[in-house]
Amino acid sequence: MATTDVVPQESFGQLGQKRAVVVNDMSIQVATVNGSGSQSSNTVLLRSIFQMGVPISGKNLFPSNIAGLPTWFTIRASKDGYIARKKEIDLLIAMNGETAQDDVKMLAAGAVVLYDEPLALDKVRDDLIYYAVPYDKLVAAVCPEAKLRKLIKNMIYVGVAAQLLEIDFVEVEKAIRKQFATKAKAATLNLAAAKAGHDYAVANLKKRDPFYIRRMDKTKGKIIVDGNSAAAMGCMFAGCTVVTWYPITPSSSLVETMIEYMKEYRVGPDGKATFAIVQAEDELAAVGMVIGAAWAGARSMTATAGPGISLMAEFTGLAYYVEIPAVIWDIQRVGPSTGLPTRTSQGDVLSTAFLSHGDTKHIMLFPSSVSECFTMAQDAFDLAERFQTPVFVMSDLDLGMNNWMSEPFPYPEKPINRGKVLSKADLEKAGSFARYRDVDGDGVGYRTLPGTDHPAAAYFARGSGHNEKGQYSERPDDFERNMERINKKFETARSFVPRPEIIGSGKSKIGILAYGTSHWAIIESRDQLSKEHKLETDYLRVLSYPFTREVHDFIERHDRTYVVEQNRDGQMASLLKLDIKTELTPRLRSICHIHGLPIDARSVTDELMMMEGK
């Protein structure tokens, strides 16, 4: 208890005059060591706030390592519903001695530090608000089993923080029970730990900071889920039947979660599965299996990250040219090469658009939210089969592995569309067919599936030159005609891919264009620009490549369009330059972030204002 007194009144005074209380608007950072089981405590703290009705987001900043290295978990609570990463930390929960000093140094004056007493962080600076907690003493009391203490310890700070922020303890208890639903003993232990923290705070900590969580009703009926789980569900409901994968961060959890869901919802009463999920030996094999399965008629997919995408280059060209549907999830992480495997990025956009040698162009979808991970799963399969070509869903680590709040996902009403497939009956009518003939003028030919019981059903799929019937051909005219038709499919796709989201009055001269997870920073930045700089902007969020009319029109309607993205070379801006009327390209401006942390609103606002020369 003495600990709380060590904070000298002066230093508290130095914090300047009394600050107005800050309610439901803060970001909390928990600094721990990975493998120390802090995951569950953090989830409990997150859920407790969520259950108070306050919008939240949780981001885990973890190392590419299994145990023993620093990890930071950031919880943002925002009454306004801002869920992008916030640059400034308001409350630091310092549990990791190795980084504690730096963590504290990074804080802005007036921030709050909740620390493990032995770390004596209050010595570091005198412009912060400190609370010390003797975790080891407390944990010893609640957890007789010494070897469990390391894990339990973390739940104590949840109790302390809850008390300091005035989070109703019943919400903490509820969250703990949910977290350990299947493990009664763990639940009891953790509950005791949280309680101990809570009680300690009540007895020993004098509230000296302005941050409070107060009940509101902005999370009613909402769910919390990560993008990979949402994608897994989406693919399951999209009728996916063959899944192949090779483990790679941050995509592994997509398939691992899918396995669980499929086992539960896609196994018949006879115990037989309506799916096959195969762990391949590498990404070449994974995509090869996807292509083989799709050719034979399955809705097949794989999930990977940058290195896997690069390894899939040759096969992607095969699928493009043989015209085979394939759905590939790229949960982007920081490249090039191995890069930063546990950091987020939008760095695969350009190389994926033109993946493989020769002339190739690929359809890409850009989900921004967990609900889009769910809905775009079906879009991806429908588009892949509609246009008989690979479709890449470009998610990222931030979306895929972090916790996001969302409305529950709507049941898909759109029936599954398998595209142009000829049945035995069709063939009996037609008598014959030419696999690569543009019958409907949309560039898309009709295909047959192996096993179709008709002597004319078969065709020869080959990655080498072929004519309309799929027969081997080296004729210049056959080749040229075929390539132009394939290009036509891409043009046709423009009016089938998801249309962009456009926000704003449409009256501003300034446009902002973004995609994927950058969206959340833009939402917040536009308000900052408006509030702080009286700068109104229009905003277009790209959902797909190729671009639709709206994208062109948007750029045409604005003097300047800032393209905001999380890579070095302005990859989306590049795709735009290659696609829009060349007269418009001078209107594009790039704002790029490449440090691997989810992009935040403040940086966007500052950079944009700088470029506006203000």
Added chain:
Amino acid sequence: MATTDVVPQESFGQLGQKRAVVVNDMSIQVATVNGSGSQSSNTVLLRSIFQMGVPISGKNLFPSNIAGLPTWFTIRASKDGYIARKKEIDLLIAMNGETAQDDVKMLAAGAVVLYDEPLALDKVRDDLIYYAVPYDKLVAAVCPEAKLRKLIKNMIYVGVAAQLLEIDFVEVEKAIRKQFATKAKAATLNLAAAKAGHDYAVANLKKRDPFYIRRMDKTKGKIIVDGNSAAAMGCMFAGCTVVTWYPITPSSSLVETMIEYMKEYRVGPDGKATFAIVQAEDELAAVGMVIGAAWAGARSMTATAGPGISLMAEFTGLAYYVEIPAVIWDIQRVGPSTGLPTRTSQGDVLSTAFLSHGDTKHIMLFPSSVSECFTMAQDAFDLAERFQTPVFVMSDLDLGMNNWMSEPFPYPEKPINRGKVLSKADLEKAGSFARYRDVDGDGVGYRTLPGTDHPAAAYFARGSGHNEKGQYSERPDDFERNMERINKKFETARSFVPRPEIIGSGKSKIGILAYGTSHWAIIESRDQLSKEHKLETDYLRVLSYPFTREVHDFIERHDRTYVVEQNRDGQMASLLKLDIKTELTPRLRSICHIHGLPIDARSVTDELMMMEGK
């Protein structure tokens, strides 16, 4: 002999009034079956004309197959030195019954057909000039060994054609002796065959066509060679020490020729080699070995084609990010996928520029001639080591595998430049070093080679995030700084890569931009535009990516710049759009050819005039 009479006077008359004789300006097409040994007859015919002092080029249009399918060999003789493919065929030597009818149908009226009597091609059209030759009779006479006849037969048409075109037979004899220098018996046989053809023509064929080859002196001292052999020599003289490869058309001959040259010129008196050439198990292994060898200090290279480039995507990203010199020859063929393996293309430009996930950009060189294949070999190694990054030499099948006339290659006077490598002595002075520190402000750090005998010499090369010293780091600032520095290398390279070739008065409003083998069609097309349409143009030939100032200035100085290339999507035009001032992009126009045959001047001229709206 009767055969010649069957051409009725009328039909001959129909060819219109007497045409003026055409001297040293024609294109000859030999239609045969591959594997029938026509290669050597064609080379002999080519050389005979060459020895007459007439500029020539020879292009082999062969199938992706070993034996038994149609092949066309085109020889162009041009007093003006035009060596691009010519669309119209003036003299067809029809040896392949399978294609003879089509071959004849494709000819323009007035063309000449030299055919195998039994094919009775004179029945097909009556607006051509026919000569029939009873090859089987003739060959039987000169070649007792029945099984050799198939091969010898082809030499007969050389004799016939020589006589018709009035090529001095001594040149034919000389060419045959050179061709079979090591095979005395074959020489005698082939000479007899040529003579038989020649004598037959003298005795039986009445010259009724206007085409003649007359001595001139435009080939004195020149050599005939294919681009792959030139590249092989270039790499040998550039001091290459480690070569890895995996066979793939059209790149195999580059390494196979290099093996021969290296065995002859790079083996010491002790019988020990100053090189290692390894046939890898695939392209991933080939480029992996190149990277390992380059890291350890060797000048290493590999050669491949599109499918190999795609397979090298992941490793290329590693080399880019770990900053390892590597020279990769891409002898481009028609993609996507297997595509047309024996046809030419410039279709890998865009995907190679951004090969690999994450933000990557790669240096590319674009040879247009065999002499540039030779000189750019050293440029490639020097640049790779100067900038510690992969360098791609983008040749193509037309350049790599066809016969080109050239001045002899000059001995390289530029000393080999190994770039920034620290020796033991350097380290003793410095005491330590940081592998990835930008000491000189050009973005390029200093490297050490394994085996450097100094305790501070070692560094840890890794494809994961690292700081200046190469130590593992996930710090956002380390990553960002490093990526910006790598980008700086690319910017620095702009002033080190080969500068473009600029032709023209500079006064025209219209510019043409091309690269690689498209060059030869442009040279001719500019003359056509000028002569036929009074349209003067300026011309810039790009030799490298990134682009140098001159490229930007050229586009700025012209109202319109036509970018001519051999792919579907205007890949070079795309790179330009991403690089030049955005205000200039509206000035670019694309002219693209994708049928796999070397681009010809006439098509360029017609398309350009159409786009000029004339």
Added chain:
Amino acid sequence: MGTTTTNTPVPAPKTNRIGLQVIDYRGGKTTLCAGCGHNAISERIIDAMYEMGLQPERVMKFSGIGCSSKSPAYFMNRSHSFNSVHGRMPSVATGATLANKNLMALGVTGDGDTVSIGAGQFVHLMRRNMPIIYVIEDNGCYGLTKGQFSATADLGSTLKSGVVNDLPPVDTCSLAIQLGATFVGRSFSGDKKQLHTMLKAAIAHNGTVMLDVVSPCVTFNDHEGSTKSYKYMQAHEEPLHEVSFVPAFEEINVEYDPGTTLEVTMHDGSSLRLKKLEQEYDPTDKIQAVHRLMESHEKGEVLTGVFYINEKAPSFVDMLNVTDEPLATLPQSRTRPSREALAKCMEELQ
């Protein structure tokens, strides 16, 4: 007398048990070199499929890249076929088999396609025991790229140019056996009867069939100094036993002497009979099989026959326990869970 035959009845064309003629199993005209071993193998495949009475529409053909990989175009035009990329056919065939396990998958490839660039996928195909017939048309070189050595070229064998191979060959058979394939053998494109019989047995097998068929490249590897030439094979082929096969659907019960002939009953009831030509050999014994292969390799003989067969092991598809209908064509009612299912998922996340 040809003139007199006009009014004799035209004999009904010969058909197999499902009423198809051999022509129904034919493919396009080959573009391979005359005399190429690959062409003979295509012929054997046609005969075997015809005699086994498989419906062509129930067969999927797969290949990588190479002369050998072109051959699927030269047999069974009525079967779907996928000529994929170099060295990665196993994954494509695996995927297709997952999508429709009720069809027969036949992969035809080369030694380069398999053991050079394809070594990785080959290893894992064998390991999974996927129900796929994998035929290597093995000529010890890269035919389509003009005859460079492949990884099955024997130590000391030479190229036409005289260049000597100084790397040891990979024995695809002993590899396949150890890795998990359940029907492994070697034959020779020139050994009509043996190859034909082994192919029929292969069709009856459930699981991965790996057949390494020596198939001379007449253009680049049929010279003196080649160990994959017709000459060399005629001199060194060493049949382990005489194979004969009686399909399940055939009534005729051929007599055989159990003392000299070993009978393996296959899971569909067919029987594979191996007439001993040498010491005791039990083709169901992995260890012995590998041992024997390594031995004969040291002796420089090219052992042929069925080296290993396991009719009990479940295939990868069996282990996946997927529904009986092909996954490829399941209706939405089977592949999209109910509203209740989604509601439940959402609830868990609230």
Added chain:
Amino acid sequence: MGTTTTNTPVPAPKTNRIGLQVIDYRGGKTTLCAGCGHNAISERIIDAMYEMGLQPERVMKFSGIGCSSKSPAYFMNRSHSFNSVHGRMPSVATGATLANKNLMALGVTGDGDTVSIGAGQFVHLMRRNMPIIYVIEDNGCYGLTKGQFSATADLGSTLKSGVVNDLPPVDTCSLAIQLGATFVGRSFSGDKKQLHTMLKAAIAHNGTVMLDVVSPCVTFNDHEGSTKSYKYMQAHEEPLHEVSFVPAFEEINVEYDPGTTLEVTMHDGSSLRLKKLEQEYDPTDKIQAVHRLMESHEKGEVLTGVFYINEKAPSFVDMLNVTDEPLATLPQSRTRPSREALAKCMEELQ
């Protein structure tokens, strides 16, 4: 009494034959889990290199991607190191060895890196008998991606989650032997003495050394049901013999009984001694080695020791017959042919 020691003379630090201390062979602080088998292997490598007296600057370290592939950062900081891409380290190590054959190449990798994504390059590295020491830190799973099964996981072994592995394991040792590696053995990260000795012998060998070292993943694969756990290994490790090693530079002549101990003289004069623990076993007999490995696998024992050694076979580098100096640093005078040479080339083309 600690207080009294102050004025006793400080003993000179222990050094090896080239005057270096153990610390000169140390690396950075490990970031692997406490108790990870990989850490123990790093320690053994440090000791072996120290005792063999290799100059750290003369060693190149290579790895792919994985926890195991991180370990080169934890030993020998004074050696150049290349942490490349997943599954393709063999090619990188091969290239570097071509560039400088006079350095020692040590590759450290994992079972996933080697047998899953890396199977292809593994096969060809072994086949070439490149002079590289290739150490697999084998934990039967993908540690770095949180413990999925790798291709060395045994049939029936389980994940923590209870999921059962239904695919057969790949035995990297019998594969390596058949493919052409010339020094092949298996050890256990917990078997300090054996691993230490085998590593020293490995250093003395010329050609590919393939060591499969079972190295438990304490975080994901050290539970009941795992066959790569410390417990399981303690119970099932079956040493084929007792290995001891006498380096060439050591004078001491340890007595041994030829009746019970087999001595293999290595090409640098060192001697590897194998004290029989069982029936006759000749480690120079390929066929027997593979046979024995397959047998013990059927018995469910984890055989350890040096299974195969061939001191006669030339390495790939020997066969290339390259100049004695490293290719990497040859001067222009050696790598650029003369003017006359170019003139000759041009003449031939005229």
